[in-house]
Amino acid sequence: MALEVKLDYDRGVPIYRQIFEAVVSALATGALDRGEQLPTIHELAARLEVNPNTVARAYRELEQDGYIAGKRGVGTFPAEAGDAPAPSAADRDHVLRGIFERAWAEAARHRIGLSELRAYFRKAQP
Amino acid sequence: MTIFATTLGIGKASLRVLRAQPRLMLFPALAIAVNLTLLLLLLPGLDDPADGLALALVYFLGHGVAVFFSAGLVSEALRALRGDSISLAGGLGCAAARFRAIAAYSIIESTVGLVLGALARGGRPGRWLKMLLGGAWSLFSYLGLPVLIAERRGGYDSLRRSGELLRQTWGETAVSELGFRVLLVHMMIVLLIVCVIIARLVNESFALVLAIALVLAGVMVAATLQAIYRAALYIFAAEGVVPDGFDTPEMHAVWHVK
Numbered sequence: 174m175a176l177e178v179k180l181d182y183d184r185g186v187p188i189y190r191q192i193f194e195a196v197v198s199a200l201a202t203g204a205l206d207r208g209e210q211l212p213t214i215h216e217l218a219a220r221l222e223v224n225p226n227t228v229a230r231a232y233r234e235l236e237q238d239g240y241i242a243g244k245r246g247v248g249t250f251p252a253e254a255g256d257a258p259a260p261s262a263a264d265r266d267h268v269l270r271g272i273f274e275r276a277w278a279e280a281a282r283h284r285i286g287l288s289e290l291r292a293y294f295r296k297a298q299p
Numbered sequence: 300m301t302i303f304a305t306t307l308g309i310g311k312a313s314l315r316v317l318r319a320q321p322r323l324m325l326f327p328a329l330a331i332a333v334n335l336t337l338l339l340l341l342l343p344g345l346d347d348p349a350d351g352l353a354l355a356l357v358y359f360l361g362h363g364v365a366v367f368f369s370a371g372l373v374s375e376a377l378r379a380l381r382g383d384s385i386s387l388a389g390g391l392g393c394a395a396a397r398f399r400a401i402a403a404y405s406i407i408e409s410t411v412g413l414v415l416g417a418l419a420r421g422g423r424p425g426r427w428l429k430m431l432l433g434g435a436w437s438l439f440s441y442l443g444l445p446v447l448i449a450e451r452r453g454g455y456d457s458l459r460r461s462g463e464l465l466r467q468t469w470g471e472t473a474v475s476e477l478g479f480r481v482l483l484v485h486m487m488i489v490l491l492i493v494c495v496i497i498a499r500l501v502n503e504s505f506a507l508v509l510a511i512a513l514v515l516a517g518v519m520v521a522a523t524l525q526a527i528y529r530a531a532l533y534i535f536a537a538e539g540v541v542p543d544g545f546d547t548p549e550m551h552a553v554w555h556v557k
Contacts, residue, residue: 182450182460185467187539222449224381227538 176205176212178221188223192231197240200251202272211241211249306478306485308549312531313524316544320379323372325387327522330368331515334361359409366405366444369526370394374448376530380542393448400447403454408443411436438465441472444526445533464536471554475532478553483521490517 178195180188199205211217214232218225232249235241242252280290317323341357371390378385394401415436419429439462446464447457465472490513498506534542535554 182537185463188537189539218381223538224534224540224542226540226542227534230540 176217178217180221180223188221189227189230189234192217192221192228193234196231196235198270198272200240205251207251207253209251210247211251213248303481304549305474305553306481308547308553309475309478309528310482310524312545312547312550313527316376316379316527316531317520317523319544320375320385322385322387323375323379323527324519324523326368326372326375326390326526327519329387330365330522331519333364333368337361337364355413358413359406362409362412363402363405366408367394367398367401369522370397370401370444370448372523372526373444373530376527377445377449377534379527380530380534380544382543397447397451400451400453400457404443404447404457405454407454407458408440438469438472438476441465441476442529442533442536445530446537449533449537464533468532468536468554471532471535474553475528479525479528482524486517486521487514490514 176196176199178192180191182188184191186194196205196211205211211232212220214225214228218228221228232241232243236243236249239252241249243249276290277287280286337360338357341360371387371394374393375385375390378389415429415433418425418432421428440458441461442464443457443461446452446460447454450457450460452460490510494506494510494513497509531542531545532554534540535545541550541554
């Protein structure tokens with residue numbers, strides 16, 4: 174599945190940080206497979222119409238935090254499962270939002286309401 | 300950092316981008332040419348040159364032309380800072396695609412300009428008020444055009460967002476605006492000195508023609524440098540990074556890069 178990044182200029186969060194959060198969220202929700210190559214800096218910058226330095230900073234911080242790893246001459250990939258850290262406290266809210274949004278969208282597609290979804294979450298709690 | 304060092308840093312960084320992409324200067328050149336043509340066509344046709352409404356319409360139209368070409372310039376400055384190739388057609392196409400937003404933006408700016416002008420006619424307190432409000436307005440709207448182009452917002456929304464970005468970077472914007480004004484004053488002083496020397500050495504009419512040509516060239520260079528600088532400051536404020544060309548110790552100090 175391709176990495177999906179939705180920029181929200183009204184959030185008051187710098188764009189490089191939104192890209193960072195989108196990748197963390199995609200990794201946490203499985204939207205980005207472990208073996209899947211991330212778009213190159215220039216591809217993603219062109220797609221989002223942002224400065225390449227913005228994507229480069231997001232990738233640099235993702236690499237520093239151990240979420241992704243660059244393979245020389247090949248590209249950038251999600252870090253190996255064992256190496257990838259759990260999202261930091263600052264990113265947890267964004268990751269949870271991503272999980273919820275996907276669940277909510279899928280439920281809405283099947284005409285399942287919020288109360289039903291909530292009841293199921295409660296019932297299915299391990 | 301002193302204001303002189305700030306000014307030098309801003310000027311050098313913007314000039315670096317302009318030297319790599321000199322075609323950016325075509326936008327202010329066209330804006331001047333179109334506005335001069337409009338003036339030559341419209342002013343002789345006015346029944347009464349002192350007719351306030353007609354003059355206001357000419358003013359709104361002229362400002363609209365300037366904003367349209369500035370929007371094209373900012374769009375290509377943003378592309379240049381991304382390392383993409385630029386073109387006159389690309390910038391004009393981008394501005395044409397955002398025509399309604401640009402028209403709304405221009406009407407708001409022109410109206411504010413008229414109100415400020417009216418204030419200035421109210422004696423000394425009016426002039427002080429104009430200076431105060433005019434300064435605040437130029438800071439508030441500083442990033443309006445880059446927002447309009449990069450975030451595809453409407454005219455009013457672009458100005459609102461520019462004000463929001465100002466809250467995050469008011470210090471950087473204020474220092475930059477002041478630095479740019481100092482830069483422009485220095486440029487004009489140099490031009491004036493050149494003209495005076497030529498008037499002494501050659502003759503006065505030649506110096507006058509040269510002065511007009513130099514002032515027009517100075518305005519074009521200044522407008523281009525400022526558009527490049529605004530595009531760079533927008534990238535810093537909205538995206539959180541310093542674009543290439545501005546990644547210097549001087550600019551890091553001006554923008555307080557963390």
